[in-house]
Each structure stands twice: as structure tokens, then as C-alpha cells.
Amino acid sequence: MNNSGGERVLRVSGLCHRYGDRFALGGVDLEVPRNSIFGLVGPNGAGKTTLFSLIAGYIGVQEGTIEVLGGHRPGHPSLLGRVSILPQDAAFERNVTIFDQLVFMRQLDGINRLAARKEAAAALCAVDLEEISARGAVVLSHGMVKRLGVAQAILGQPELVLLDEPTSGLDPANARRVRDLIRGLKSRATVIVSSHNLLELEGIVDEVAIIDHGRILACGHIDEVTRLDRRLVLRFGRDLTADEVQILSVIEGVEGVEADDLEECGEVTIALAASVGESAATVQRILRSVVDEELPLREMREGSSLEDAFLRITGGKGGS
Amino acid sequence: MAASDRPGGLTALALFNLAFAIGELFEGIGRLVQRYNTLRYIEGDLPGWMLGGRNRGPFDSGLSGEERFQMLSDVGPDTLLFLGVLSLGAALLLALSVRGLLNSRRLMGRWLATLGAAAMITAALLTVSWFPGVLLHDSGLALVRGIFYPLLLLAMVHTTFAKDLVR
Amino acid sequence: MTAPQIRQVLLHAGHNLRHSMRSGNGVTFVVFSTFVGLGLANLLLEPLELGLIEDLEEFQKNLARGIGMALAMASLRGPASTLGQLFDQGQLIDISQWAQFLVVQQPMILSATFLLFGLVMPLLIPLGSFATIAVDAESGAFRHLLTRTRRWTLVFGRFLGALLLTALVLCALVATVVIYIRVQIPIYTWEALISWGGRGLLALLALSIPYVALSVLVSASVKSPRTALLASVIVVAGVPLIAFSAQNAWEPLGKLLYLLPWAYSHQLLHPDLANGVLAALACFGHGVVFLLAAIWVFERRDL
Numbered sequence: 186m187n188n189s190g191g192e193r194v195l196r197v198s199g200l201c202h203r204y205g206d207r208f209a210l211g212g213v214d215l216e217v218p219r220n221s222i223f224g225l226v227g228p229n230g231a232g233k234t235t236l237f238s239l240i241a242g243y244i245g246v247q248e249g250t251i252e253v254l255g256g257h258r259p260g261h262p263s264l265l266g267r268v269s270i271l272p273q274d275a276a277f278e279r280n281v282t283i284f285d286q287l288v289f290m291r292q293l294d295g296i297n298r299l300a301a302r303k304e305a306a307a308a309l310c311a312v313d314l315e316e317i318s319a320r321g322a323v324v325l326s327h328g329m330v331k332r333l334g335v336a337q338a339i340l341g342q343p344e345l346v347l348l349d350e351p352t353s354g355l356d357p358a359n360a361r362r363v364r365d366l367i368r369g370l371k372s373r374a375t376v377i378v379s380s381h382n383l384l385e386l387e388g389i390v391d392e393v394a395i396i397d398h399g400r401i402l403a404c405g406h407i408d409e410v411t412r413l414d415r416r417l418v419l420r421f422g423r424d425l426t427a428d429e430v431q432i433l434s435v436i437e438g439v440e441g442v443e444a445d446d447l448e449e450c451g452e453v454t455i456a457l458a459a460s461v462g463e464s465a466a467t468v469q470r471i472l473r474s475v476v477d478e479e480l481p482l483r484e485m486r487e488g489s490s491l492e493d494a495f496l497r498i499t500g501g502k503g504g505s
Numbered sequence: 506m507a508a509s510d511r512p513g514g515l516t517a518l519a520l521f522n523l524a525f526a527i528g529e530l531f532e533g534i535g536r537l538v539q540r541y542n543t544l545r546y547i548e549g550d551l552p553g554w555m556l557g558g559r560n561r562g563p564f565d566s567g568l569s570g571e572e573r574f575q576m577l578s579d580v581g582p583d584t585l586l587f588l589g590v591l592s593l594g595a596a597l598l599l600a601l602s603v604r605g606l607l608n609s610r611r612l613m614g615r616w617l618a619t620l621g622a623a624a625m626i627t628a629a630l631l632t633v634s635w636f637p638g639v640l641l642h643d644s645g646l647a648l649v650r651g652i653f654y655p656l657l658l659l660a661m662v663h664t665t666f667a668k669d670l671v672r
Numbered sequence: 673m674t675a676p677q678i679r680q681v682l683l684h685a686g687h688n689l690r691h692s693m694r695s696g697n698g699v700t701f702v703v704f705s706t707f708v709g710l711g712l713a714n715l716l717l718e719p720l721e722l723g724l725i726e727d728l729e730e731f732q733k734n735l736a737r738g739i740g741m742a743l744a745m746a747s748l749r750g751p752a753s754t755l756g757q758l759f760d761q762g763q764l765i766d767i768s769q770w771a772q773f774l775v776v777q778q779p780m781i782l783s784a785t786f787l788l789f790g791l792v793m794p795l796l797i798p799l800g801s802f803a804t805i806a807v808d809a810e811s812g813a814f815r816h817l818l819t820r821t822r823r824w825t826l827v828f829g830r831f832l833g834a835l836l837l838t839a840l841v842l843c844a845l846v847a848t849v850v851i852y853i854r855v856q857i858p859i860y861t862w863e864a865l866i867s868w869g870g871r872g873l874l875a876l877l878a879l880s881i882p883y884v885a886l887s888v889l890v891s892a893s894v895k896s897p898r899t900a901l902l903a904s905v906i907v908v909a910g911v912p913l914i915a916f917s918a919q920n921a922w923e924p925l926g927k928l929l930y931l932l933p934w935a936y937s938h939q940l941l942h943p944d945l946a947n948g949v950l951a952a953l954a955c956f957g958h959g960v961v962f963l964l965a966a967i968w969v970f971e972r973r974d975l
Contacts, residue, residue: 241819244974260818266820275812280694281511282668286816292683293820295676317667321510337816513696521703633855641855649710649852653844657702665693 200249224390277322367426438467529655533592540585596625621653684829701800740771798904801887875940885962
């Protein structure tokens with residue numbers, strides 16, 4: 186669905202998957218450019234985890250094709266160590282210390298034990314788990330398991346990193362730490378991240394796909410997706426009269442205006458025309474009208490969030 | 506956070522320690538009873554029924570009760586007392602180490618288990634070296650177990666679970 | 673197989689061995705198997721120790737007949753009810769000579785222990801191998817490994833780890849039994865016991881290969897570790913039960929015994945070494961088939 190230029194690390198085409206007689210994916214097409222952070226959003230049961238499982242090779246492809254890192258099928262030997270994943274709800278071994286587990290994983294990549302120990306220690310430090318590195322996974326809270334999962338996903342030199350809801354269950358400080366880690370990965374890897382927190386995803390992703398009922402509903406650069414739902418929210422020091430609202434609604438580029446009476450103030454939500462360039466000019470015209478009409482503007486924010494777009498596109502079923 | 510990250514193997518080892526502690530307890534009590542009867546034999550107080558009987562197998566010495574107690578008196582009541590106390594000590598150490606293993610303790614788990622295993626092996630080896638062979642025929646399996654299990658226990662607490670017994 | 677793949681296989685083997693001991697399955701398997709083996713040796717020695725056997729020659733004769741009957745039954749020489757008659761008629765002279773070899777020419781208690789343990793061991797092996805795949809498949813822990821390792825190296829490595837654990841147990845057991853018998857029955861020399869003990873150990877090691885592989889196959893095929901343990905034991909015990917029942921209905925159905933090494937495992941202790949080697953090769957072949965099946969299943973399994 187994404188046709189812009191640049192090398193693609195992942196191409197998904199006509200991907201269908203069913204569990205018994207239930208469709209989990211119904212014809213997914215997707216392309217992910219190299220060294221980007223790609224967001225995958227959708228409500229619960231939309232098919233995100235199934236898509237990740239197929240890309241990682243956990244489950245077999247039933248219909249369609251997946252080409253990873255130069256046309257390899259998922260699970261191909263040449264992908265070993267080049268693709269990593271933070272799977273959803275995968276446990277770590279309870280009888281082995283978390284440090285030894287990371288060392289073992291890194292050794293599987295082919296490096297010696299000493300180097301593996303150094304890298305494992307660094308990865309645990311990156312997610313703030315170094316103090317409990319000698320403990321078994323059974324003592325970890327949900328958030329700690331998530332951070333350990335992130336640590337194993339960033340271990341080594343993966344070229345494609347799949348992160349299934351990496352910040353769910355994390356406190357704000359650790360969520361920020363993980364977001365910073367994801368941003369840091371961009372220079373050396375492509376990251377595909379799914380998250381239920383659309384606001385924070387909006388801050389880190391370059392491209393985004395919205396998936397629902399096993400189908401990609403929207404896909405592209407984040408501005409391309411959100412401009413479909415571009416809007417401006419203005420808050421004034423008093424309620425606007427019908428005439429004042431009418432003035433705003435006839436401005437060129439404005440598709441519609443909704444006015445709400447709030448306590449001792451008024452709020453107006455203005456739907457803007459589609460393209461980014463046009464809407465910028467429209468915003469200027471709106472501001473000029475506000476000044477000309479001497480309307481008591483207190484606050485203005487652009488309400489065209491990923492969340493808004495997501496809710497509109499998926500019919501308002503809430504975050505994944 | 507969950508309360509404990511004790512590996513399942515430590516739990517299994519603790520349970521085996523408990524079972525062997527009970528076994529050593531009976532071994533020690535048996536040795537002390539043997540000493541008591543040997544002392545009575547030396548003093549001539551042993552009832553006649555304990556002096557009779559004779560096994561007659563191809564490999565059995567065919568010892569009568571009297572011959573058996575004569576050999577035990579040659580081994581010496583003090584030796585029997587020492588072996589009995591050693592077994593009871595091993596039982597106590599193994600029993601205490603159960604709690605240490607379950608709580609992943611270095612001193613109470615790793616080192617009491619080590620001492621218990623050492624006491625168990627010592628008791629078995631001293632029994633083999635101090636007792637005449639014919640007296641060991643009915644306790645051979647116990648002796649073999651008494652050497653095998655402590656060796657396994659030592660190997661486990663000092664290698665596989667060494668990093669877990671650190672608290 | 674490339675060097676990195678061999679390295680991965682060895683890493684998985686070591687990890688499986690260590691993990692098995694740490695999880696408790698390994699410890700339980702080691703202690704339980706050793707004590708069952710020692711218990712069997714003790715069971716055979718007990719009548720002698722307690723002086724219940726007065727005539728050694730008579731005991732040997734009876735033991736040889738009992739072993740002969742068992743060998744004839746395992747060799748599918750006919751229904752159990754007719755074997756005594758066949759022996760008396762001298763129609764099973766080769767089996768009789770075989771039994772004499774085991775009882776008279778070799779340390780009889782050691783021979784009998786090997787034969788008995790050879791029957792029990794297939795039921796014990798699942799204790800040490802049932803969790804090889806099923807535990808991590810159930811918990812999802814494999815998902816952290818599958819982007820770093822090929823599935824077949826994982827199965828093969830874990831199989832080797834389980835086999836190594838079994839081999840360690842067998843070595844410890846045979847050494848202990850040899851020492852035990854030497855202490856209890858001084859009529860056998862160390863040389864005789866060590867030489868026959870070595871042959872018996874090799875036989876048990878060969879026999880362990882297909883059963884460990886079978887356990888890994890079951891572990892790779894089912895979703896829960898408990899089901900894996902139960903299913904392994906049922907398969908191992910079920911094959912001879914079904915084969916012998918079926919043989920009574922129609923004799924050729926007794927060949928069902930060949931589904932597992934039950935039909936030829938006793939050949940490992942045959943007086944003719946060539947027969948023993950052939951049986952060992954058959955065990956190896958059976959093991960390879962089960963292992964390849966385990967890899968095939970695991971390669972296609974959704975995890």
C-alpha cells in the first residue's frame with residue numbers, strides 16, 4: 186500500500202491467515218522502508234500479533250507472501266540474528282537467571298561467551314534491569330518482563346526489530362526509556378512497533394498502518410494518515426454567537442465547524458481540508474478572521490492526532 | 506514481584522534431602538540399638554533368642570546371633586557409638602539444609618548440605634572399612650546409596666545450584 | 673552441518689542438560705533411575721543375602737530357565753503358554769544356550785539386572801526427556817530463540833542434552849551396581865564384572881537412544897508437558913501390551929513389537945557380539961527415525 190521510494194525491508198502481499206474457520210488476516214499488503222520506525226495500530230483482535238508471528242516465522246504462511254530483508258521468507262536461515270522480536274505474552278525460562286538467558290541467546294548468534302556477557306550486561310542496563318540480573322524470570326513483574334523482552338530484542342545487531350506493544354504495562358519513566366531506545370535503534374535498524382498508546386506512538390513513528398479485522402485500512406507516512414482527519418480546536422474566553430461561528434465556517438478550506446458551550450468559555454472544532462499544504466493556509470486564514478473579529482482566543486491546538494484518525498478509521502472501537 | 510525464584514531442582518533436592526535425613530536418622534538409631542545390644546552381649550545380659558538363628562546361603566556367612574555380636578564387640582561399642590552419632594549428625598545436617606535449600610541460603614543450604622553429605626559419605630566409608638565384610642551383607646544397598654546420593658548432592662550444590670545458594 | 677550449526681547444537685545440548693537439572697526433572701530422573709536400578713539389583717541379590725537360596729546351582733538353573741523364557745517370549749518364539757513345552761522338547765536350544773551364557777558364563781546378577789533394567793528403563797526415560805520441547809512450547813519461551821536458531825538445531829541439541837543426561841545416569845548406575853555386586857558376592861572378579869558391566873553399559877546406552885528420541889518426538893508433538901510425560905509412558909508400555917494381545921489373536925500381529933526396540937533389545941546381550949552390534953545399529957536406526965520425525969513435526973509446528 187505504500188508506494189513511495191526507498192529500499193523495503195519487508196514486503197507483505199495478499200497475506201491471509203485463519204485459525205480454524207476464523208479469519209485473522211484477510212489479504213494484508215504492506216511495505217516497510219529501511220531504517221524507519223513503522224507503527225502498526227489496531228483494536229484488540231485486529232490481527233497485529235498474528236502478523237508479527239508470521240513475519241517472525243512462529244507460524245506458517247497459509248496464503249500470500251512475506252519477503253523479509255531482501256526477499257527471504259520468514260524463518261529463512263539467512264535471517265537468523267538479523268530479525269529480532271519482542272513477542273507478546275512469551276515467557277522466559279523460570280529456572281535460569283535472566284542474565285544467563287540473554288548470554289545464551291547472544292551465544293546462539295555465534296559470538297563468544299565473554300563478548301556475549303558484555304552485551305547482555307549492556308542490554309540489561311539499557312532497560313534498567315542490571316540489579317536483578319542474577320535472578321530468575323519468575324521474580325519479574327509484568328513491566329520487568331516487558332523490559333527484559335525489549336532487552337533481548339535489541340541484543341546483537343538486528344536489522345529488523347519487531348516490537349509488539351513494548352510499552353504496555355510500563356511506568357512513565359520506563360516507557361520513556363523504551364521510547365528513547367526505539368528512537369536510538371532507527372540509525373541501525375528498521376523497527377516495526379505496535380502500541381495501544383497512540384499518542385506516544387505518534388511521537389516516534391515515521392510511517393503507520395492501521396489494521397482492523399485482519400485488513401490494513403490505512404497505511405503511509407504518519408502525516409498522510411492523519412491529514413485524512415485534520416482538524417483545529419480553538420478555545421475562546423466566551424461562547425461564540427451563531428454569526429461568529431458562521432464567519433469561521435465560510436472560510437476557504439474549512440469543511441465544517443462544530444461549536445460547544447463550555448463553562449464560561451466556548452470551544453470550536455474546525456474540520457480542515459485534506460492536504461497538509463492547504464490546511465496550513467487555511468489555519469492562517471482562520472487566525473486572521475479571529476483577529477479581525479476580535480474574538481477572545483485563549484487556546485489553539487491541532488486536533489489531528491493519530492488517535493483521532495485511528496478512531497475515525499476503525500469506527501471508534503478504541504485502542505489496541 | 507513473586508516471592509521466590511528458587512529453581513525447581515532445588516525444591517527436588519530439598520525433598521530428597523529430607524528423605525535421606527529420615528533414612529540416616531533410622532540408620533543412626535539402628536547403630537545405637539546395635540551398640541546397646543552389643544554392650545548387653547559383652548555383659549552377658551542378652552536374651553538367648555537373640556543369640557540363636559543362622560542363615561545358610563551360598564554367599565552368606567551363616568552367622569549365628571552370637572557370632573554376629575562377637576564380631577560387633579570386636580568392632581567395639583565406641584566405634585558403633587561413633588558411627589551412630591555420625592549418622593544422626595548427618596541426619597540433622599541434612600534436615601536443617603532442607604530449609605536452607607528452600608530459602609536459597611548459602612550457609613544453611615549449601616554448606617549444611619555439604620557437611621551433611623560429607624558426614625553421610627564418611628559414615629558409609631567408615632562402616633565399610635571398620636566392619637568385617639560378612640556383617641555388611643544385609644546393608645550393602647544402604648551403603649551404596651549412602652555414597653551415591655551425597656556425591657550427587659555435593660555436585661549439585663557446588664555446580665548447578667552454586668549461584669542460587671547465595672543469600 | 674556447518675560449524676555454526678554444530679556450535680548451536682552443542683549450545684542447545686548444554687543448555688538443555690543444565691536446564692533439566694535446574695528445573696528438577698533431571699534431579700528426579702537421576703535419583704529415581706539410579707535407585708530403581710539399584711533396587712532391581714538388590715531384588716536379585718536379596719534371596720542370596722538373606723540365605724534363602726541354599727543351592728547355588730539350582731538357583732542358576734532356575735534363573736537360566738526364567739531368563740530363557742523371557743528371551744523366547746521377547747524373540748516372539750510363540751505364545752507364552754507353549755514356551756515351557758518347547759523348552760522341554762529342546763526346540764529352543766539356542767535360547768537355552770543364550771540363557772546359560774548370561775547366567776553361567778557371565779556374572780548372573782549383573783546379567784539379570786541388565787535384562788530387568790532394560791525392561792524398566794524405557795518407562796523411566798520419559799522422566800528425563802518429557803520436558804525437552806513441551807515446556808518451552810507451552811510457555812512461549814521458544815519465541816525468544818527462533819529468530820536466532822534453526823528449529824532442527826534446537827530439537828537435535830535438546831535431544832543430545834537429554835541423551836547425555838541419560839548416559840550419565842546409566843554410567844553412574846552401572847558403576848554402582850558393579851561395586852555393589854562385588855562387595856556382596858565376592859565370587860566374581862573385578863575383571864569379570866567390569867568387562868560384562870562395560871558390555872551391559874554399552875547395551876543400555878544403545879537402547880536409550882530410541883527411547884530418548886521417542887520422548888523428544890512426543891514432547892515436540894503435544895502442547896502440555898504433563899501430556900508429553902503421560903503419552904510417552906503410554907506409547908512405550910502400550911506397544912508391547914498391544915503386540916502380545918494381538919499375537920494371541922493372530923500370530924503375525926506380534927510383529928507390532930518392532931514398532932519400538934522391544935522386539936530386539938534383548939539381542940544387545942547376545943553371546944554372539946555381531947548380533948549385539950546389529951541390535952545396537954537397529955536401536956540407532958530407530959532413534960534416527962524418531963528424531964527425524966521430531967524435527968519434521970517441530971519444523972511445521974505453530975509456536
